[in-house]
Amino acid sequence: MSELPQGWVSATISDVTSYVQRGKSPKYVQRSELPVVNQKCVRWWGIDEAHLKYVDPSQWDAWGEERFLRQGDILWNSTGTGTIGRAALYRGLKSCRRAVVDSHVTIVRSNDAVIGDYLHRLIQSRLVQDKIDDMQSGSTNQVELSRSEVLNTSVPLPPLPEQRRIVAKIDSLSAKSRRARDHLNHIPRLVEKYKQAILAAAFRGELTRDWSLTEPPSDDDLAGAKLKLCAELRCRPWKLSETPPKVLLAPGRWKRCYVGQVVAHRSGIAFESKDFTTSGLQVVRLGNLYQARLDLARQPVFITNLAKYDAFTTRSGDILVSQTGTKYKRDYGHFVVIPAEVRVLVNQRVVCLTPTKHLNASFLALFSQTDAFREHFFGHETGGVSQGNVGLAGILDAPFALPSRPEQDEIVRRIGLAFSFIDRLSSEASSARKLIGHLDEAVLAKAFRGELVPQDPNDEPVSALLERIKAEREAAKAQPRKAKQQN
Numbered sequence: 064m065s066e067l068p069q070g071w072v073s074a075t076i077s078d079v080t081s082y083v084q085r086g087k088s089p090k091y092v093q094r095s096e097l098p099v100v101n102q103k104c105v106r107w108w109g110i111d112e113a114h115l116k117y118v119d120p121s122q123w124d125a126w127g128e129e130r131f132l133r134q135g136d137i138l139w140n141s142t143g144t145g146t147i148g149r150a151a152l153y154r155g156l157k158s159c160r161r162a163v164v165d166s167h168v169t170i171v172r173s174n175d176a177v178i179g180d181y182l183h184r185l186i187q188s189r190l191v192q193d194k195i196d197d198m199q200s201g202s203t204n205q206v207e208l209s210r211s212e213v214l215n216t217s218v219p220l221p222p223l224p225e226q227r228r229i230v231a232k233i234d235s236l237s238a239k240s241r242r243a244r245d246h247l248n249h250i251p252r253l254v255e256k257y258k259q260a261i262l263a264a265a266f267r268g269e270l271t272r273d274w275s276l277t278e279p280p281s282d283d284d285l286a287g288a289k290l291k292l293c294a295e296l297r298c299r300p301w302k303l304s305e306t307p308p309k310v311l312l313a314p315g316r317w318k319r320c321y322v323g324q325v326v327a328h329r330s331g332i333a334f335e336s337k338d339f340t341t342s343g344l345q346v347v348r349l350g351n352l353y354q355a356r357l358d359l360a361r362q363p364v365f366i367t368n369l370a371k372y373d374a375f376t377t378r379s380g381d382i383l384v385s386q387t388g389t390k391y392k393r394d395y396g397h398f399v400v401i402p403a404e405v406r407v408l409v410n411q412r413v414v415c416l417t418p419t420k421h422l423n424a425s426f427l428a429l430f431s432q433t434d435a436f437r438e439h440f441f442g443h444e445t446g447g448v449s450q451g452n453v454g455l456a457g458i459l460d461a462p463f464a465l466p467s468r469p470e471q472d473e474i475v476r477r478i479g480l481a482f483s484f485i486d487r488l489s490s491e492a493s494s495a496r497k498l499i500g501h502l503d504e505a506v507l508a509k510a511f512r513g514e515l516v517p518q519d520p521n522d523e524p525v526s527a528l529l530e531r532i533k534a535e536r537e538a539a540k541a542q543p544r545k546a547k548q549q550n
Contacts, residue, residue: 083169084169135173137182200212259433298329301459308321326427331410340367346365381415388451391444423475
């Protein structure tokens, strides 16, 4: 450890604690008056009581008084990948008067040389957390925090009054960073709200109010383009509803129609497993339409027998839609436009939409993100307990308002500009959240170098306090020996 400020000493956890011990593995019952704090309960901010377990009353007498948790105890996770090293400062429970810990948690109980808040903050700092890997023992899946390593952990120890000043300063700065983090955490939700507001405005025609009047295609134009495209793709046209489409709020100059009037559709196929290879043309499966984008790196499979499956090959500008996902979670039904340089095969439960000349594919993809379309799409959801499915009617029978192709292009451009600006703000907020985390770490590092608060020469040196505690320990040990000799 580097040179410490005047009045500080380099101690160990053994020097500043009166009790360091792992908990016991009890017999559990569904509920009792003695809760057990386990790894899941231990959070940096405190105890998550939702994960408490409970000791069978028949075993209550097996716990000595020292094993019951006390205010100011530090509960340190001592096992588990991803949880080892995390610690909480115990301040009592809301649900029960007393508690114990299980064998995966170590109780660290401070003596009069250190306040629990100070020691907890030290364990939270990189000064200790960066050494957690070196403090572990056991195999990969059974790592444990060694008790001897805990006891030998270095503690840069200032005088008690300075410890209190340090904790107060850290708490003050942490409260500010927590408020900033809370504000930043709202931004992803605001981003989605703003995007929905922009989409709603766009499909009400508000983004292109200034647009010069250009006529959308007529019914005959739509029908002719659709029949020509279906003949080219050798696919059947969708049987359109005879009911006039109901589209509210869109400008009167836009053409009321159904999605099925401006696209030709081809459903994917269940490819024969014997035709799968490690190279060739990739098959797009549900997993490749991940988070509303085309991700070809997710478990790729390929086909070389292209002549057999030519009817299921995409073209530039086609739109792929996943028709299956988790029921009630609305995690599918996203429209993904195929980039110009990509050509893939379409698997079952994915439908390929090829736009006619009257439709900008990105315009339809943006429309698919609106609340109006999502309500229509998931209004057709069927399936069992966990898997949801939406058939073609959920897509092709969706009411749609179609402006002229030039106005579509302009709407896509303006939405793109607005989304880029919003995404840039979101990215900056994400960077700010990371900076706050670094700032918290820097505050802790500064605190344990003695640079966060000023030293007071009138504070009693902590070395004198440690000497008194050491003498008291020795005296306590000597008393049983003296009593034994007298007997």
